Amino acid sequence: MDAHRPIHELTAAFRRGETTPSAVTEAFLARIEKLDSKLGAYITVTRDHARAAAAAADARYRDGRPRSPLDGAPLAIKDVLCTRGITTTCGSRILEKFVPPYDATIVTRLAQAGAIMLGKANMDEFAMGSSTEHSAFYPTRNPWDLARVPGGSSGGPAAAVAGGLAAGGYGTDTGGSIRQPAAFCGLVGLKPTYGRISRYGLVAFASSLDHIGPFGLDVTDTALLLGVAAGHDPLDATSIDAPVPDYTADLARGVRGLRLGVPDEYFIEGMDPEIEAAVRAAIETLQSLGGTVERVSLPATPHALATYYVIGPAEASSNLARYDGVKYGLRVPGRDLIDMESRTRAAGFGAEVKRRIMLGTYVLSAGYYDAYYGQAQKVRTLVRRDFDAAFARVDLIVAPTTPNVAFRHGEKADPVQMYLNDVFTIPADMSGVPAVSVPCGFTKAGLPIGLQLIGKTLDEATVLRAAYAYEQATDWHRRRPDLQ
Amino acid sequence: MSYDVVIGLEVHAQLTTRTKMFCGCPATFGAPPNTQTCPICQGMPGTLPVINRRAVEYGVRTALAFSCRINPACRFARKHYYYPDMPKNFQISQYEEPLAEDGWLEVDVPTGGTRRIGIQRLHLEEDVGKLVHEGTLESAQASLVDYNRAGVPLMETVSRPEIRSPEEAAAYLRAFRAVLIYLGVNDGNMEEGSLRCDANVSLKPAGARELGTKVEIKNLNSFRNVQRALEFEVKRQAEALDRGERIVQETRLWDADHGYTRSMRSKEFAHDYRYFPEPDLVPLKLDAAFVERIAGELPELPRARRGRFTAEFGLPAYDAGILTQSRALADYYETAVRAFPQPKVVSNWVMSELLRVLPGDDERAIAETRLTPARLAGLLRLIEDGTISGKIAKTVFEKMVETGDEASAIVRREGLTQVADAGALEALVDAAIAGNQRAVEDFRGGKTAAAKAIVGHVMKASGGKANPAMVSRLVEQKLTKS
Numbered sequence: 001m002d003a004h005r006p007i008h009e010l011t012a013a014f015r016r017g018e019t020t021p022s023a024v025t026e027a028f029l030a031r032i033e034k035l036d037s038k039l040g041a042y043i044t045v046t047r048d049h050a051r052a053a054a055a056a057a058d059a060r061y062r063d064g065r066p067r068s069p070l071d072g073a074p075l076a077i078k079d080v081l082c083t084r085g086i087t088t089t090c091g092s093r094i095l096e097k098f099v100p101p102y103d104a105t106i107v108t109r110l111a112q113a114g115a116i117m118l119g120k121a122n123m124d125e126f127a128m129g130s131s132t133e134h135s136a137f138y139p140t141r142n143p144w145d146l147a148r149v150p151g152g153s154s155g156g157p158a159a160a161v162a163g164g165l166a167a168g169g170y171g172t173d174t175g176g177s178i179r180q181p182a183a184f185c186g187l188v189g190l191k192p193t194y195g196r197i198s199r200y201g202l203v204a205f206a207s208s209l210d211h212i213g214p215f216g217l218d219v220t221d222t223a224l225l226l227g228v229a230a231g232h233d234p235l236d237a238t239s240i241d242a243p244v245p246d247y248t249a250d251l252a253r254g255v256r257g258l259r260l261g262v263p264d265e266y267f268i269e270g271m272d273p274e275i276e277a278a279v280r281a282a283i284e285t286l287q288s289l290g291g292t293v294e295r296v297s298l299p300a301t302p303h304a305l306a307t308y309y310v311i312g313p314a315e316a317s318s319n320l321a322r323y324d325g326v327k328y329g330l331r332v333p334g335r336d337l338i339d340m341e342s343r344t345r346a347a348g349f350g351a352e353v354k355r356r357i358m359l360g361t362y363v364l365s366a367g368y369y370d371a372y373y374g375q376a377q378k379v380r381t382l383v384r385r386d387f388d389a390a391f392a393r394v395d396l397i398v399a400p401t402t403p404n405v406a407f408r409h410g411e412k413a414d415p416v417q418m419y420l421n422d423v424f425t426i427p428a429d430m431s432g433v434p435a436v437s438v439p440c441g442f443t444k445a446g447l448p449i450g451l452q453l454i455g456k457t458l459d460e461a462t463v464l465r466a467a468y469a470y471e472q473a474t475d476w477h478r479r480r481p482d483l484q
Numbered sequence: 485m486s487y488d489v490v491i492g493l494e495v496h497a498q499l500t501t502r503t504k505m506f507c508g509c510p511a512t513f514g515a516p517p518n519t520q521t522c523p524i525c526q527g528m529p530g531t532l533p534v535i536n537r538r539a540v541e542y543g544v545r546t547a548l549a550f551s552c553r554i555n556p557a558c559r560f561a562r563k564h565y566y567y568p569d570m571p572k573n574f575q576i577s578q579y580e581e582p583l584a585e586d587g588w589l590e591v592d593v594p595t596g597g598t599r600r601i602g603i604q605r606l607h608l609e610e611d612v613g614k615l616v617h618e619g620t621l622e623s624a625q626a627s628l629v630d631y632n633r634a635g636v637p638l639m640e641t642v643s644r645p646e647i648r649s650p651e652e653a654a655a656y657l658r659a660f661r662a663v664l665i666y667l668g669v670n671d672g673n674m675e676e677g678s679l680r681c682d683a684n685v686s687l688k689p690a691g692a693r694e695l696g697t698k699v700e701i702k703n704l705n706s707f708r709n710v711q712r713a714l715e716f717e718v719k720r721q722a723e724a725l726d727r728g729e730r731i732v733q734e735t736r737l738w739d740a741d742h743g744y745t746r747s748m749r750s751k752e753f754a755h756d757y758r759y760f761p762e763p764d765l766v767p768l769k770l771d772a773a774f775v776e777r778i779a780g781e782l783p784e785l786p787r788a789r790r791g792r793f794t795a796e797f798g799l800p801a802y803d804a805g806i807l808t809q810s811r812a813l814a815d816y817y818e819t820a821v822r823a824f825p826q827p828k829v830v831s832n833w834v835m836s837e838l839l840r841v842l843p844g845d846d847e848r849a850i851a852e853t854r855l856t857p858a859r860l861a862g863l864l865r866l867i868e869d870g871t872i873s874g875k876i877a878k879t880v881f882e883k884m885v886e887t888g889d890e891a892s893a894i895v896r897r898e899g900l901t902q903v904a905d906a907g908a909l910e911a912l913v914d915a916a917i918a919g920n921q922r923a924v925e926d927f928r929g930g931k932t933a934a935a936k937a938i939v940g941h942v943m944k945a946s947g948g949k950a951n952p953a954m955v956s957r958l959v960e961q962k963l964t965k966s
Binding site: 090199203206207314317322327364 | 758
């Protein structure tokens with residue numbers, strides 16, 4: 001089996017009866033068995049669950065009645081999404097044995113669509129990180145170079161899809177956690193509009209910044225994965241009640257006439273020159289396909305990162321307060337209640353999580369709130385206004401996804417160096433606009449580079465359409481790592 | 485030294501919505517522990533709150549009754565502190581942008597007359613669960629948590645510091661509770677904790693402008709305790725000030741068993757709640773049409789109804805006050821008066837008999853009683869037309885409570901009809917006169933009161949069924965005649 005066959009090709013083969021969901025699922029499970037000890041992409045492999053779902057999908061294809069374009073598609077699901085009866089760890093010791101009695105809305109939707117969950121994929125603890133080195137269990141490795149990180153925090157699903165250990169996957173993006181690993185692993189990764197995919201059952205890191213989104217081997221798969229997951233959910237008060245279009249319908253319309261904005265602030269001092277060259281070349285390609293290019297300015301960009309490291313930790317310190325050993329998850333006994341809670345949290349959280357809880361607690365404290373959290377909210381408004389102003393002139397913003405390619409394990413020991421990785425991805429999380437990363441080349445060392453396309457609120461269709469046009473004009477997406 | 489007392493009350497009222505504030509669990513009291521919970525109100529990872537529309541409606545209804553300004557947009561905020569009865573270790577409440585602000589409540593003051601006490605704000609939040617300790621808090625080897633109450637809608641109403649005495653505080657709370665019960669938003673049950681009160685109290689030298697240091701008192705779970713605790717605290721503070729001490733800003737707990745307040749935590753250990761806007765909820769916008777609809781549906785409030793009862797039915801203020809203590813009781817009374825248009829008679833029966841068997845503020849018990857207003861009116865008609873005596877009527881009333889039957893059916897079944905047949909009565913009177921010669925002699929000797937003793941004997945012999953007016957007449961006739 002070709003382990004890198006996109007979902008739309010797999011399901012076409014299912015319909016033609018050339019292969020079955022069970023056969024494909026078995027092949028993926030075999031590859032996981034063989035390769036995941038090297039890759040560390042999964043925390044929990046849900047073999048029995050996958051086999052049962054695959055058998056049911058087989059029957060539907062036999063009857064000629066598949067449920068959706070994802071029916072029978074074997075997927076990796078980031079372990080931040082709750083799965084009923086299946087351990088959901090969030091990459092943390094504190095939830096190592098947590099078995100939710102409920103499914104996340106997206107998990108319910110995927111099951112209804114007939115998709116097959118191969119397993120729960122690795123991640124930085126509580127989605128805090130950009131390298132998947134901060135998983136409490138083991139790091140995930142980049143299939144292109146096992147000495148390097150896959151990016152993070154959704155490094156698990158990214159590595160699984162890139163390494164041929166799943167046909168597609170879902171991650172979450174709070175500061176770039178889908179787009180950066182997509183760029184590092186040579187995948188398409190989409191962060192939709194805030195509220196487009198329900199967050200119900202997504203273990204919260206920073207509620208106002210958390211987004212769920214897909215990883216695909218190509219743009220078509222990404223559009224299909226988005227279509228099934230998107231839609232209003234009465235269980236999430238922040239979910240948007242707007243119709244979900246068929247995201248594949250307009251993919252082939254091309255970029256002719258689209259106005260593309262290139263922001264000065266996304267080409268910065270110190271960025272990898274190979275990335276700059278690849279992204280500039282990609283912009284030329286889009287131009288040659290009929291897009292018009294103009295410079296735009298997003299002046300608040302340099303402040304977005306600092307602002308993010310106020311708002312994100314503030315919300316995290318609140319969201320993570322519930323892990324106290326009283327109700328579920330880890331409990332370390334203590335002399336009394338406070339001792340038990342302190343010991344539980346000391347043992348259950350890793351260093352990066354503790355750092356952010358402390359940061360967040362500090363910025364929300366009496367006397368500091370206005371100077372930090374209040375100020376950060378103002379800057380966030382400026383970041384939003386930047387996009388509003390730019391989108392009054394252009395249809396899309398084109399930029400690099402990251403300032404550097406996949407780095408080596410342990411290379412970024414300084415937290416601030418690690419945080420700088422997300423400098424180009426954070427603004428779209430802060431403003432809630434949709435953005436995709438598509439492969440746009442490789443460094444001489446053979447590491448993938450990502451091109452970021454940022455669109456208007458709820459305009460995922462245009463983002464995907466431009467990404468598709470670029471993909472069809474290039475063949476970066478056909479290159480796959482050879483993982484044996 | 486003489487001091488001015490300054491009191492402000494914070495009242496937490498559980499709203500009588502069917503479901504909880506942010507999830508679909510039932511909000512009812514008394515179910516076995518943790519049977520009315522779900523992942524949302526247990527604060528499980530990944531779950532999200534959704535605002536209960538009915539709770540918002542109840543909040544708006546109350547705010548309108550207190551003449552508050554309803555904010556067209558309000559927000560929920562997270563209030564953080566660690567305590568195991570709170571599943572998320574934060575409470576979803578409202579902080580800078582409450583549902584409503586700036587209203588007032590009219591209160592009868594102990595010195596006579598009424599006063600308007602300002603209401604600073606009214607906001608919605610979720611209740612917390614309950615800890616159950618094995619044994620006492622100090623000796624317990626384990627504590628258990630019941631999350632049934634966690635997430636029940638709570639409405640917090642904060643008065644301005646305009647209450648001037650402990651008695652006035654109790655009066656405020658009484659008036660407050662009556663309004664809530666009228667609005668049908670709270671059951672008024674302080675014992676079960678569906679209505680809870682905290683007080684802020686400070687003293688200042690009489691006439692001084694600047695407020696003194698305030699002390700917060702918690703655990704005031706009845707009108708009596710509100711008054712007692714505040715009386716204690718006013719005395720404690722006055723004595724401390726007289727000794728030249730400074731009042732410490734702190735939270736004190738009222739110990740009802742021992743009748744004193746004791747320090748819980750001082751200012752330096754005060755919580756830093758780290759409020760910030762709840763990111764899982766969008767701002768709550770209340771459009772004018774929604775508020776107008778609720779305003780249009782507001783019932784007549786206790787004070788207005790009380791006024792109408794004295795004006796329309798000519799009732800004494802005392803009667804009107806009791807009859808309007810709950811909406812159900814006032815409705816009961818009005819229905820009964822329509823069926824038996826003698827307002828004072830109906831009032832007497834409701835106050836002395838009905839309220840003996842039913843608590844006047846128990847909306848449900850009154851609304852659902854088998855002794856309906858129509859049946860009470862039926863009973864009163866039997867007295868009026870002489871079928872039964874007032875005394876027998878009380879027995880019939882008891883039986884109505886027991887069986888739920890109509891008065892006439894009971895009277896018929898039990899043969900309680902008054903004996904008004906002159907022939908039958910004459911025989912009884914003759915027998916009584918014959919058997920009480922001493923009374924007869926007394927009467928003839930000029931002690932006219934002695935006739936009453938004979939009447940009493942006749943009544944007794946008839947089992948209370950004899951028509952008392954007829955018996956008196958007969959006895960008098962016979963005694964003067966012979």
